[in-house]
Amino acid sequence: MNAPTPTWPDAIATDPRRMAWMQGSPPPEDKLVRFADTGHLRFPGSRWAFSHWREFAPTAAVSRGDGPTGALVQAPRDLDAVPLVTLQGEPMTWAQALLATYYDGVVVLHRGQVVYERYFGEGAPRREHILFSVTKSFVGTLAAMLVHDGVLDPDSPARDIVPELAASAHGDATVRQVMDMRIGVDYTEDYTDPAAAIWAFSRAGGLLPARADDAGPRSFAAYMAGTRKLGEHGAAFSYKTINTQVLSWLMERATGRRLADLLAERLWAPIGAECDASISVDSTGAAFGGGGLSATVRDLARFGEMLRNQGRHGDRQVVPAAVVADIAGGGEREAFAAAPMFRATLPGWSYRSMWWVSSAEEGAFMARGIHGQSLYVHPASGVVIARTASHPAASNVYNDPVTLPAFRAITQALWG
Amino acid sequence: MNAPTPTWPDAIATDPRRMAWMQGSPPPEDKLVRFADTGHLRFPGSRWAFSHWREFAPTAAVSRGDGPTGALVQAPRDLDAVPLVTLQGEPMTWAQALLATYYDGVVVLHRGQVVYERYFGEGAPRREHILFSVTKSFVGTLAAMLVHDGVLDPDSPARDIVPELAASAHGDATVRQVMDMRIGVDYTEDYTDPAAAIWAFSRAGGLLPARADDAGPRSFAAYMAGTRKLGEHGAAFSYKTINTQVLSWLMERATGRRLADLLAERLWAPIGAECDASISVDSTGAAFGGGGLSATVRDLARFGEMLRNQGRHGDRQVVPAAVVADIAGGGEREAFAAAPMFRATLPGWSYRSMWWVSSAEEGAFMARGIHGQSLYVHPASGVVIARTASHPAASNVYNDPVTLPAFRAITQALWG
Numbered sequence: 001m002n003a004p005t006p007t008w009p010d011a012i013a014t015d016p017r018r019m020a021w022m023q024g025s026p027p028p029e030d031k032l033v034r035f036a037d038t039g040h041l042r043f044p045g046s047r048w049a050f051s052h053w054r055e056f057a058p059t060a061a062v063s064r065g066d067g068p069t070g071a072l073v074q075a076p077r078d079l080d081a082v083p084l085v086t087l088q089g090e091p092m093t094w095a096q097a098l099l100a101t102y103y104d105g106v107v108v109l110h111r112g113q114v115v116y117e118r119y120f121g122e123g124a125p126r127r128e129h130i131l132f133s134v135t136k137s138f139v140g141t142l143a144a145m146l147v148h149d150g151v152l153d154p155d156s157p158a159r160d161i162v163p164e165l166a167a168s169a170h171g172d173a174t175v176r177q178v179m180d181m182r183i184g185v186d187y188t189e190d191y192t193d194p195a196a197a198i199w200a201f202s203r204a205g206g207l208l209p210a211r212a213d214d215a216g217p218r219s220f221a222a223y224m225a226g227t228r229k230l231g232e233h234g235a236a237f238s239y240k241t242i243n244t245q246v247l248s249w250l251m252e253r254a255t256g257r258r259l260a261d262l263l264a265e266r267l268w269a270p271i272g273a274e275c276d277a278s279i280s281v282d283s284t285g286a287a288f289g290g291g292g293l294s295a296t297v298r299d300l301a302r303f304g305e306m307l308r309n310q311g312r313h314g315d316r317q318v319v320p321a322a323v324v325a326d327i328a329g330g331g332e333r334e335a336f337a338a339a340p341m342f343r344a345t346l347p348g349w350s351y352r353s354m355w356w357v358s359s360a361e362e363g364a365f366m367a368r369g370i371h372g373q374s375l376y377v378h379p380a381s382g383v384v385i386a387r388t389a390s391h392p393a394a395s396n397v398y399n400d401p402v403t404l405p406a407f408r409a410i411t412q413a414l415w416g
Numbered sequence: 417m418n419a420p421t422p423t424w425p426d427a428i429a430t431d432p433r434r435m436a437w438m439q440g441s442p443p444p445e446d447k448l449v450r451f452a453d454t455g456h457l458r459f460p461g462s463r464w465a466f467s468h469w470r471e472f473a474p475t476a477a478v479s480r481g482d483g484p485t486g487a488l489v490q491a492p493r494d495l496d497a498v499p500l501v502t503l504q505g506e507p508m509t510w511a512q513a514l515l516a517t518y519y520d521g522v523v524v525l526h527r528g529q530v531v532y533e534r535y536f537g538e539g540a541p542r543r544e545h546i547l548f549s550v551t552k553s554f555v556g557t558l559a560a561m562l563v564h565d566g567v568l569d570p571d572s573p574a575r576d577i578v579p580e581l582a583a584s585a586h587g588d589a590t591v592r593q594v595m596d597m598r599i600g601v602d603y604t605e606d607y608t609d610p611a612a613a614i615w616a617f618s619r620a621g622g623l624l625p626a627r628a629d630d631a632g633p634r635s636f637a638a639y640m641a642g643t644r645k646l647g648e649h650g651a652a653f654s655y656k657t658i659n660t661q662v663l664s665w666l667m668e669r670a671t672g673r674r675l676a677d678l679l680a681e682r683l684w685a686p687i688g689a690e691c692d693a694s695i696s697v698d699s700t701g702a703a704f705g706g707g708g709l710s711a712t713v714r715d716l717a718r719f720g721e722m723l724r725n726q727g728r729h730g731d732r733q734v735v736p737a738a739v740v741a742d743i744a745g746g747g748e749r750e751a752f753a754a755a756p757m758f759r760a761t762l763p764g765w766s767y768r769s770m771w772w773v774s775s776a777e778e779g780a781f782m783a784r785g786i787h788g789q790s791l792y793v794h795p796a797s798g799v800v801i802a803r804t805a806s807h808p809a810a811s812n813v814y815n816d817p818v819t820l821p822a823f824r825a826i827t828q829a830l831w832g
Contacts, residue, residue: 059471
């Protein structure tokens with residue numbers, strides 16, 4: 001909380017429509033968002049790119065199938081003026097907090113009804129938005145379902161499921177340790193460090209342009225097979241995207257199915273999603289389970305609503321109630337507290353099956369992606385908040401101090 | 417007709433499911449379809465790739481919007497045994513013709529009802545398939561609509577709309593000459609010739625992997641601006657994909673809209689498409705109007721049905737009836753007959769607004785893409801045939817001798 005907050009041009013000034021990003025045929029050079037120079041990740045062009053992710057790299061469809069769309073009944077409430085105080089002590093309103101966090105879309109559900117829905121910039125009801133690490137919570141939910149079904153053994157070492165991992169850091173990690181990110185691996189994920197392992201991982205998966213001199217692995221699988229262990233498994237929580245990618249591999253091998261199809265059949269179609277989603281794929285067709293899902297904010301809210309409802313959508317038990325309860329119950333708080341990065345903003349939280357679980361007092365669980373992607377589920381109040389965003393910083397450290405009080409304020413305003 | 421027909425393994429033997437293309441996580445090396453080595457274009461892996469086109473390169477969504485899906489009433493007819501004789505004199509049935517042309521999906525409508533619908537291999541009702549040059553007929557229809565609306569002047573030289581084209585082959589070509597592919601440009605499109613211009617054009621548009629030593633243009637626009645004139649405009653029909661790409665550019669500049677959005681708003685949503693479609697985009701976000709649309713065969717059939725119905729879908733006039741009549745009336749038959757390539761298989765045909773129009777006796781118009789993509793509209797009988805396919809040859813010379821008699825036989829069988 002004591003680090004000086006960097007300043008960026010604000011949300012209004014960087015509205016991608018106002019700035020005319022990607023307007024014109026072709027757009028002028030200074031309004032062009034290019035994959036080749038990683039412009040799709042660079043603020044403020046990123047504000048256009050996050051709503052057009054599939055235009056930059058290959059994606060697979062996550063089909064909604066041909067079932068009925070889950071109804072979202074509109075019951076609008078005027079929440080714009082709901083007051084809150086940021087973790088830095090600054091008073092603001094909900095509407096101001098949305099702008100302060102560079103939101104692109106937001107849907108608030110209360111007991112299943114849409115009480116608030118807004119879009120900004122390139123955000124639109126039927127336009128998908130990259131969810132980044134919110135993807136992980138979909139993958140973790142699916143993994144917990146497979147464990148529940150007996151398809152994945154939580155105690156099995158990864159190498160027994162994917163022998164190619166035998167010599168890697170994850171070889172002797174159990175499925176459960178992978179699911180809870182308690183893995184000792186020589187891999188760093190500081191997005192502000194150009195030498196961090198996440199970048200080589202991303203290049204391997206085709207999420208960034210290849211370098212001419214790049215002799216590294218050319219697929220997620222090749223990267224994952226080549227990691228080295230550092231420290232022990234089962235100790236502290238350590239947030240690393242590669243763990244979700246390993247989990248995706250374990251799930252695909254255990255089921256013989258592609259991740260995009262598992263997501264479609266087990267989650268996307270059963271929740272009555274309105275639109276197909278998409279997921280980034282590497283040069284071998286492997287989906288980026290660690291952060292490649294794009295979806296509409298409405299469908300993200302539907303996913304949260306199903307979980308709030310103990311895993312049910314309508315008459316259908318989509319996710320076993322025991323799986324939802326296990327996620328909502330959280331992981332080991334000591335293991336989480338041992339991770340220094342989140343001590344200030346997330347005291348009393350834990351991590352379970354790729355979900356962020358709040359203190360018991362708060363009673364929420366959350367999917368979180370860089371640049372502000374969020375799904376906040378608060379069963380006691382019946383509130384679900386889905387938000388997509390294009391915050392300038394690839395770190396929730398600058399985002400949480402506004403986002404968390406804002407979500408809590410809305411929850412309190414609706415509760416009762 | 418006298419060229420010896422090459423032989424390929426047949427459709428059953430190259431069923432991508434049976435061959436296990438892209439099965440496994442990751443797929444074994446010999447079952448991997450890779451963009452980097454143009455595996456997505458190489459038979460028989462192409463049979464998987466054509467149903468998963470968006471997994472190989474960037475695409476933009478063509479949204480169906482949130483309107484109701486156009487109903488497709490099922491009224492199945494047993495057409496499998498309908499007999500036909502190929503242009504080589506070989507008798508076969510409709511079912512055999514579908515296999516002989518390596519179909520992936522087919523929908524036959526008669527007076528708006530689905531009388532026949534089948535899928536093969538990776539084909540599926542809700543899975544989009546690359547349409548290749550069938551895309552051109554969507555773009556041409558849209559251009560004709562813009563001409564009808566007064567947004568595009570058919571007599572305007574291209575350079576007056578897009579000044580960047582002034583020094584190119586197309587600079588002094590009129591919009592109408594571009595729409596009818598009567599352009600003199602130093603550009604070749606023989607898919608069997610590795611030195612053909614279509615490959616450099618494709619690399620510029622990101623449809624093929626860049627070469628390490630490639631110093632050529634890096635976008636469609638850069639390529640189009642750099643062509644040289646060869647011969648005269650307004651003379652013979654000469655089928656070249658670049659003409660549709662130029663037309664797309666003219667349309668985007670004239671409307672200030674992206675092609676994907678024009679397609680969505682003017683055609684895709686109004687016909688009640690069931691699924692979003694997608695279209696390949698280059699490094700500047702420009703859609704590949706020349707051949708990048710992927711859609712389901714059902715939605716392709718819906719497009720044809722709207723045209724069969726004089727441009728109406730339900731109560732809505734989607735395409736002006738005059739535009740449909742102009743297309744159905746065809747182009748100059750002399751200009752078409754001057755193109756030697758189609759003399760044997762398409763006698764008496766012509767080309768109008770990016771549509772292939774049959775002899776007046778046959779009374780059909782057709783959208784055609786390599787490897788067997790087809791939309792056949794026959795207003796007098798009320799028949800519309802949409803077919804996706806993954807024929808081994810990138811030339812309809814090997815496909816038409818079976819496809820055309822097959823479509824005619826089905827039309828005759830249903831007529832009356």
